[in-house]
Amino acid sequence: MRIELGQSGTASRGHASSGRSLARGLTIVCLGAVAMLLFGCRLDMHLQPKYLPYQPTDFFADGRSERQPIPGTIARGQLRLDELFYAGRENGVVSNKFPFPITRADLDRGRERYNVYCTPCHDYTGTGRGMIVQRGFPQPPSYHIQRLRDAPVGHFYEVMTNGFGVMYSYAARIEPADRWRIAAYIRVLQLSRNATVQDVPADERQNLTQQSAEQSQ
Amino acid sequence: MPQIFHRSTNMISRFTIYGAVVIIGALGYALYAIAMSPWYTEQNMARQQPVPFSHRHHAGELGIDCRYCHTTVEKSSFAGVPPTQTCMTCHSQIWTNSSMLEPVRASYRDNTSLAWTRVNALPDFVYFDHSIHVAKGVGCTTCHGQIAEMPLTYRAGTLYMSWCLDCHRQPEKNLRPKAEVFNPFYEPPSKHHAVAFDGKEYTDQLAMGRELRQEYNVQSLQSCSTCHR
Numbered sequence: 001m002r003i004e005l006g007q008s009g010t011a012s013r014g015h016a017s018s019g020r021s022l023a024r025g026l027t028i029v030c031l032g033a034v035a036m037l038l039f040g041c042r043l044d045m046h047l048q049p050k051y052l053p054y055q056p057t058d059f060f061a062d063g064r065s066e067r068q069p070i071p072g073t074i075a076r077g078q079l080r081l082d083e084l085f086y087a088g089r090e091n092g093v094v095s096n097k098f099p100f101p102i103t104r105a106d107l108d109r110g111r112e113r114y115n116v117y118c119t120p121c122h123d124y125t126g127t128g129r130g131m132i133v134q135r136g137f138p139q140p141p142s143y144h145i146q147r148l149r150d151a152p153v154g155h156f157y158e159v160m161t162n163g164f165g166v167m168y169s170y171a172a173r174i175e176p177a178d179r180w181r182i183a184a185y186i187r188v189l190q191l192s193r194n195a196t197v198q199d200v201p202a203d204e205r206q207n208l209t210q211q212s213a214e215q216s217q
Numbered sequence: 218m219p220q221i222f223h224r225s226t227n228m229i230s231r232f233t234i235y236g237a238v239v240i241i242g243a244l245g246y247a248l249y250a251i252a253m254s255p256w257y258t259e260q261n262m263a264r265q266q267p268v269p270f271s272h273r274h275h276a277g278e279l280g281i282d283c284r285y286c287h288t289t290v291e292k293s294s295f296a297g298v299p300p301t302q303t304c305m306t307c308h309s310q311i312w313t314n315s316s317m318l319e320p321v322r323a324s325y326r327d328n329t330s331l332a333w334t335r336v337n338a339l340p341d342f343v344y345f346d347h348s349i350h351v352a353k354g355v356g357c358t359t360c361h362g363q364i365a366e367m368p369l370t371y372r373a374g375t376l377y378m379s380w381c382l383d384c385h386r387q388p389e390k391n392l393r394p395k396a397e398v399f400n401p402f403y404e405p406p407s408k409h410h411a412v413a414f415d416g417k418e419y420t421d422q423l424a425m426g427r428e429l430r431q432e433y434n435v436q437s438l439q440s441c442s443t444c445h446r
Contacts, residue, residue, distance in 0.1 A: 048341040053295045056332065064330060116282040120307075131279050137310050168306040173288045 086176055088154030088161065096152035100177070102184045110185030113178045117170060126189040138166050143186055144193050156183040253375065263369035264334045267320045270370070276401050277365035283357050283399045294346040298333055301325045336370050337361070344446050351399075353435050354392040355384075358401055365401035381444065388435045389426025395433070 051057065051065035060067070069075065080086040085099040100106075115124065123130040126143035133139045141148060160179045163169040174182065191199075200208055255261050275281050284290060289297035301324040312318055324331045337360075339345055351357070358364060362373025374380050384391050394414045397403045406412040406419040415432065419425035429435070 045342045046340040050341065052341070054298055056330075062329065063332075116284045120279070120281055120285065131281075132307055132311070135279070135311060137307060166310055168302060168309070172300065172302065173285070 084154075085180075088157035090154075094152050094158060095154040098153060098180060098184065100180070102181070106181045107184055107188060109178065110181030110183075111188070113174060114182045114185045117174055118182065121167075125192075126186065140165075140167065143190055149190055149194075153180075153183045153187065156186050258372070258375040258377070260372050260375055263367075263371045264336055266334055266369070267331055268317065272364045272367045272370055274368075283401070290347045290351055292348050294344075294348065296347045301331060336372050337374075337376065339376060343444050345444065352395075353388075353433050354395050354398060354429050355388075356391075356393050356398045356400070356403055358403060359384075359391045359393075363401075382439065385437060385439055385443075388437055389423055389430050392426045392429040392433070392435060394429065 053066070055065050056063045057065040059065075082099065084090055084095055084097065089095055090097070114122075119130055120132045121130040121137055121140055122128055122143070123133075128140040128142050143149075157179050159167065160170045160174060160182065161176075162171070170179070197205060197208065251257055275286075276283065286299035286303050287296040288299070289295060301321060304318075304321050305325045308318055308321060320331060323329070350360075360374055362371075364370070364373075393403060393405065394412070397412075404410050404412075405422045406425055407422075408420055411418040411420050412425060413419075414425055414428065417428075419428075
């Protein structure tokens with residue numbers, strides 16, 4: 001704006017004053033550039049007045065920008081009425097039913113989640129000799145003992161949800177549906193140690209006996 | 218009228234004219250070197266943390282999966298810093314007398330937050346989403362470096378826009394099979410190391426990357442509003 005004013009000034013005055021106002025204009029441009037260099041480095045786009053996850057605040061006494069819901073409040077869509085799905089129980093009794101049909105995809109997902117969250121202690125085969133146990137954590141029981149083979153699936157769901165003994169709750173880490181899929185995969189692990197050739201579908205059985213015959217040769 | 222300047226001043230004027238070019242060039246290079254230096258980018262510089270947490274020990278030696286602690290990395294923009302409860306899952310039983318872990322126990326006991334120092338923080342005008350990257354075959358170590366070999370955590374990339382765009386322009390340079398995304402010891406295919414994908418063995422990253430890009434439908438997103446929205 002100021003530069004334009006200087007230029008319009010030159011038109012009305014003579015040659016002598018045009019040189020001076022040009023110099024004045026240049027000075028203003030230079031000062032403007034210096035001012036931009038000095039004040040251009042502002043960080044208010046880098047540090048916007050908003051809270052990203054886990055950002056601290058000095059507004060609340062505990063320093064957390066993320067607030068806990070007031071005890072007893074239920075967020076819309078989070079009313080957990082389905083006792084079987086959310087608690088693993090039916091009428092207060094631990095259930096042996098899955099709340100949804102388990103497919104091959106569920107078992108694969110269950111295995112993946114099991115390998116992430118359970119193997120540090122329970123190990124990949126479920127005998128309870130995982131890496132953390134080897135480093136001194138109390139050993140959990142094997143999934144292959146009779147008591148746990150007879151336990152209803154809801155029991156495993158409940159242990160993951162609420163913790164058991166020295167095992168902490170995994171409710172914050174694993175979603176309810178995934179907890180059921182892990183429970184299903186624990187059943188797979190249990191079956192893997194107690195399957196007979198009769199459990200294999202007839203059309204696959206042929207294949208299996210052939211393979212073992214080839215191996216023994 | 219006598220010459221104001223002696224002939225020898227020609228030398229000085231030449232020197233200053235060419236010297237100016239060199240000096241401006243050197244200044245430019247110096248600025249670039251400073252901007253790329255770890256002193257400015259904080260790359261490869263371990264941070265002070267309330268607890269000297271070692272990714273090398275937990276993710277490397279013990280083999281704990283990234284997702285055990287960073288639980289939301291597959292479904293949220295934010296990978297998630299674990300709550301103290303996650304630490305105490307093991308440390309309620311292991312190293313219970315360690316003075317190094319006292320801040321963790323204090324946090325759990327008093328329900329106060331452990332104030333970790335962010336290592337990889339983007340400016341607020343950048344939108345970044347972890348979930349889409351891991352879902353499309355970008356591994357943790359692609360951006361976070363050899364995390365399983367870091368005793369103390371440091372930033373592995375510059376986090377500059379050019380660093381992001383380098384991959385966004387040519388994603389096949391860094392893609393890996395989805396099964397390997399969370400493997401901290403993954404090695405990209407090379408002449409000495411073949412990587413299997415889709416029943417084939419690859420010894421060339423670009424060849425495998427092109428295949429993965431097609432398979433996972435990875436787009437090369439370079440529009441401004443992809444990240445600045």
